Amino acid sequence: NAGVTQTPKFRILKIGQSMTLQCTQDMNHNYMYWYRQDPGMGLKLIYYSVGAGITDKGEVPNGYNVSRSTTEDFPLRLELAAPSQTSVYFCASRNDRGNEQFFGPGTRLTVL
């Protein structure tokens, strides 16, 4: 099992550019999450999904979009990048019993 994988590991964007952060899990988990972590801060929930075709907003959804067409994949889309979106982004998945979240290695995004 690869667990939760994220690509890319690092990315630099210019203001106004768009990009998609990829997240894939091979554990057949229904629940998937996207978080951002700013320096010295905890994680803030951007979006989550409870299964294929179902997504919902978290605490800080503005400027982001998600889709969940399959159980395995949960991409996060930034349409018009802004400097405030400079952060480390973590994807996570969770099993149906809800005992713990498994995190991906993170994507470090810088918007200049």
Added chain:
Amino acid sequence: EDKVVQSPLSLVVHEGDTVTLNCSYEVTNFRSLLWYKQEKKAPTFLFMLTSSGIEKKSGRLSSILDKKELFSILNITATQTGDSAIYLCAVEARAYDMRFGAGTRLTVKP
């Protein structure tokens, strides 16, 4: 508004010391509280607590939840340099909606 507050924000101790990390919360429809350890990269799971007063233990780490007073503590005994990390507390505020505290940065000196 849901919130999770951890204290202290940072802590420096020497090997062999015992530390207590605090997490208080105000959330609607509490479902569970989780503790994570974050070293250089992604958080790794430590404990999940749902019932008040029941201690979860794993080696030198233990945690307990008080649902009446809305807080949890994480204890680490006989600390080692490998315990140096950021410890994150998270509360499931609504179904599947996790709220994290800012974390406690623990530094253990030899």
